[in-house]
Amino acid sequence: MKAVLFARYGEPEVLEVQEVADPTPAADQVLIEVKATTVNHLDLFQRDGSRPIPHLPFTPGLEAAGIVLADAHGFHAGEHVLTTRAAEATGGGGYASKIAVPARYLARLPAGVSFEEAAAAGLAASTAWGSLFDLGKLQAGERALIWAGSSGVGTAAIQLAKQRGAWVATTASSTERAEELRKLGADLVINHQQQDVGAELQKLGGVQLIIELVSSTLQQSITACAPNGRVVLIGNLGGKESTVDTQAWRLKRVTVIGGGQLRATPRDEQNILQLIADKAFTPLIARVLPIEQAAQAHALLASGQVQGKIVLRHM
Incomplete structure (x- = not known):
């Protein structure tokens, strides 16, 4: 599979697109093909070393919206899902094209909610x-x-x-x-x-x-x-x-x-996604870029010129 990762700390240019092995799901996990993720300030801090991570190389991405690849734990192949815990997935974070996520961390996308909207809402x-x-x-x-x-x-x-x-x-x-x-x-x-x-x-x-x-x-x-x-x-x-x-x-x-590392429960994340489907909540998207332009996305976020979320799309 394809993943955007960094093997050393530095400027956005340290982000590289590489071919890596597909993840093997653990007993409690669901295999997901990632379609969209976003750029968060933590991604920048991890990349530049101000928030060091335990091991390099490292694949960032705190959330991921995508497609279930195989039936598992009540989820069926083809279902559209969101996780805000992609950093804890097997295979890397949302900058990876496939990840294996514990089923308890998944929320289903209602009809009419796009991967980009789900990821932009996300974390x-x-x-x-x-x-x-x-x-x-x-x-x-x-x-x-x-x-x-x-x-x-x-x-x-x-x-x-x-x-x-x-x-x-x-x-x-x-x-x-x-x-x-x-x-x-x-x-x-x-x-x-x-x-x-x-x-x-x-x-x-x-x-x-x-x-x-x-x-x-x-x-x-x-x-x-x-x-x-x-x-x-x-x-x-x-x-x-x-x-x-x-x-x-x-x-x-x-x-x-x-607040600590604060997020809602997956059940409440499901409620948020339903609000999007009902047109009662609109995630503000500043830009949608292909995952290959992750370095440009990091520079854009660092500039402070964006209003809303920068979404990275896996093609």
Whole structure:
């Protein structure tokens, strides 16, 4: 089979297309022909060595949408499926053309949902669901702030929170991006380069839930909280450190929850895919590229110029 991998750390050019052996499924696994995956920031960190992996060569790819190749564990050859746990598959991650995945990690694609849509939703929407509902306990009528609205998790979280009946604020860095986020349903878009996000939301009485994707903005998140607000910390796009006013944190009784390696259950991932089929949720796709252009895709994501997910397609 074909796989895109790297045998040393470095710039995007270390990614190579190679022929490798097909995976042999273990007793609990289902063999999948991968049709689409996406590029995530973790892929870049693994490739450049800032998040070292145990063994090289390594095939990245955190999620994969594809076709079941052989009947196994209730799945039938020809069924379309998604896994957000491709990194744990036999044969490599989603940058490989075939992987063997534990059956418990698979969700079926409803009719009308494309491989590209499923992959673009993938881990981003799964993380958004887990942070909003499993950890964040978002309820209809509450107010939420979602940082980095143009990111994959951000665009998914905006739509899922609106589906649940929340009022949603988010952040953007330009007028163009702000307009796209309003189309996704955001009630308020704050330009974080020109405005103090925490102060702006305090004028409105604060929010009950914050999805914190930046980390270095944690103090602004605490400021933006209403009393007894919750902050779910699921990303550190702005770095690993933040200085906070512990007095304000204490007096407001803000709860900060570490998200860890967060994702929804496969059952809830099935619910997300059904929302796509029902046209109630639209994964935002920035670009679809062939898997052979993985290096270009890494450079594009690193540029910070994309809004939504970059999908890699296996032909």
